[in-house]
Amino acid sequence: MRIGFDARMITHPGIGRYIGCLLPELVRQAPEHKFVVFGDPGKLGEVSRAGNIQVSSWDVPIYSVWEQIPPFRSFADIDLLHVPHFNIPLLFRKKMVVTIHDLIYLLLPEAVSSPMAKHYASFMINSALKKAERVITVSNHTREDLLDVFGEQYSAKIKVIHEASGKNFQRVNDKARIADVRCRYRLSERIILYVGSVKPHKNIPTLLEVFARLKAWGVPHQLVICGRWDKKEEHLKDKISDRHVRYLGEIPVEDLVTLYSIADVLVHLSLYEGFGLTVLEAMQCGVPVVVSDSSSLPEVAGTAAFVVSPHNLEQIADTVYNVLVNRQLRAGMIETGLEHAKRFSWSETARQTLGIYRSVVR
Numbered sequence: 001m002r003i004g005f006d007a008r009m010i011t012h013p014g015i016g017r018y019i020g021c022l023l024p025e026l027v028r029q030a031p032e033h034k035f036v037v038f039g040d041p042g043k044l045g046e047v048s049r050a051g052n053i054q055v056s057s058w059d060v061p062i063y064s065v066w067e068q069i070p071p072f073r074s075f076a077d078i079d080l081l082h083v084p085h086f087n088i089p090l091l092f093r094k095k096m097v098v099t100i101h102d103l104i105y106l107l108l109p110e111a112v113s114s115p116m117a118k119h120y121a122s123f124m125i126n127s128a129l130k131k132a133e134r135v136i137t138v139s140n141h142t143r144e145d146l147l148d149v150f151g152e153q154y155s156a157k158i159k160v161i162h163e164a165s166g167k168n169f170q171r172v173n174d175k176a177r178i179a180d181v182r183c184r185y186r187l188s189e190r191i192i193l194y195v196g197s198v199k200p201h202k203n204i205p206t207l208l209e210v211f212a213r214l215k216a217w218g219v220p221h222q223l224v225i226c227g228r229w230d231k232k233e234e235h236l237k238d239k240i241s242d243r244h245v246r247y248l249g250e251i252p253v254e255d256l257v258t259l260y261s262i263a264d265v266l267v268h269l270s271l272y273e274g275f276g277l278t279v280l281e282a283m284q285c286g287v288p289v290v291v292s293d294s295s296s297l298p299e300v301a302g303t304a305a306f307v308v309s310p311h312n313l314e315q316i317a318d319t320v321y322n323v324l325v326n327r328q329l330r331a332g333m334i335e336t337g338l339e340h341a342k343r344f345s346w347s348e349t350a351r352q353t354l355g356i357y358r359s360v361v362r
Contacts, residue, residue, distance in 0.1 A: 003033055003081075005084075006038050007023060014277070017163075022353065032052075058071050063120070067089060079094070085099065095361065097360060100136070101142065101274035102142050111272075143160050146158060169280075178258060187262070192211065192221045194223070195268075195282070198236070200232055223246070276300045288334060290308060302343075
């Protein structure tokens with residue numbers, strides 16, 4: 001097979017992690033197939049050096065009209081195209097597999113910049129469902145959202161294939177590396193951590209209120225927020241200027257792994273997630289996790305995390321406080337989390353994805 005893969009979003013949070021972890025594993029498991037990877041060659045790194053990869057330069061902006069004018073010559077000799085987001089090339093006439101991560105643009109009005117953006121997302125997702133031979137969703141929750149919004153007629157073509165944490169997310173015990181990260185980012189000894197973009201649906205105001213309550217109860221911790229900033233959350237800048245709150249922005253993966261390793265708890269109170277990859281990353285680094293009971297998060301966390309209502313301040317604060325002060329509870333959560341994270345692997349994700357490719361081409 002000659003498999004086309006749209007890798008233009010490899011530097012984006014979330015979907016970029018999906019591409020960056022899945023693509024190398026696909027290439028490794030299927031040396032008999034040729035992968036034609038579309039994107040910016042300068043961003044593809046080590047994966048572009050594999051013997052069964054051909055890089056085709058195509059770096060047009062995401063969601064632009066230009067991505068609807070694909071490189072037809074490069075598309076002509078592929079058997080299948082995998083698009084890892086709903087922004088498919090509408091003029092592509094061959095077989096296509098599409099991954100849809102979530103329906104946030106349709107289900108959460110605050111997540112879109114304008115009504116036009118919502119209409120665009122609805123049209124493109126509907127088009128992807130119609131044109132694709134198979135649609136991959138990263139959680140059962142996203143699959144159910146698709147069927148609820150667009151109809152049960154698409155049920156047979158939608159396959160759930162979970163994501164996983166990268167192999168590099170392992171607990172760091174190197175004291176010099178830990179000291180370096182603490183110094184460079186000005187971190188205290190005790191940390192409550194949030195990892196993810198700062199967007200309206202991520203429920204950061206509630207996280208800040210919970211942290212204020214914990215400080216009033218005397219916890220010595222610093223709240224560390226790590227992820228890409230969204231301009232719609234400018235009103236939060238005054239609240240995160242507190243000396244006990246550190247916003248780090250996006251940081252290199254090697255620093256993020258260390259950050260997980262020194263945190264006492266990850267708190268993720270999002271109102272909507274297609275998967276919630278940071279939950280598994282934290283568990284794999286030996287961090288107890290508290291998540292909201294919204295969307296796919298209970299599906300991903302299983303029984304290895306505490307699940308709370310994202311709007312119940314008292315319940316969240318009580319739960320986080322117990323995790324912080326009860327060493328026996330923390331130890332049990334760490335052990336359970338490490339075992340739970342082993343159920344997810346990019347090797348299995350790639351194996352199932354290759355199975356989709358083969359069934360489509362046959």
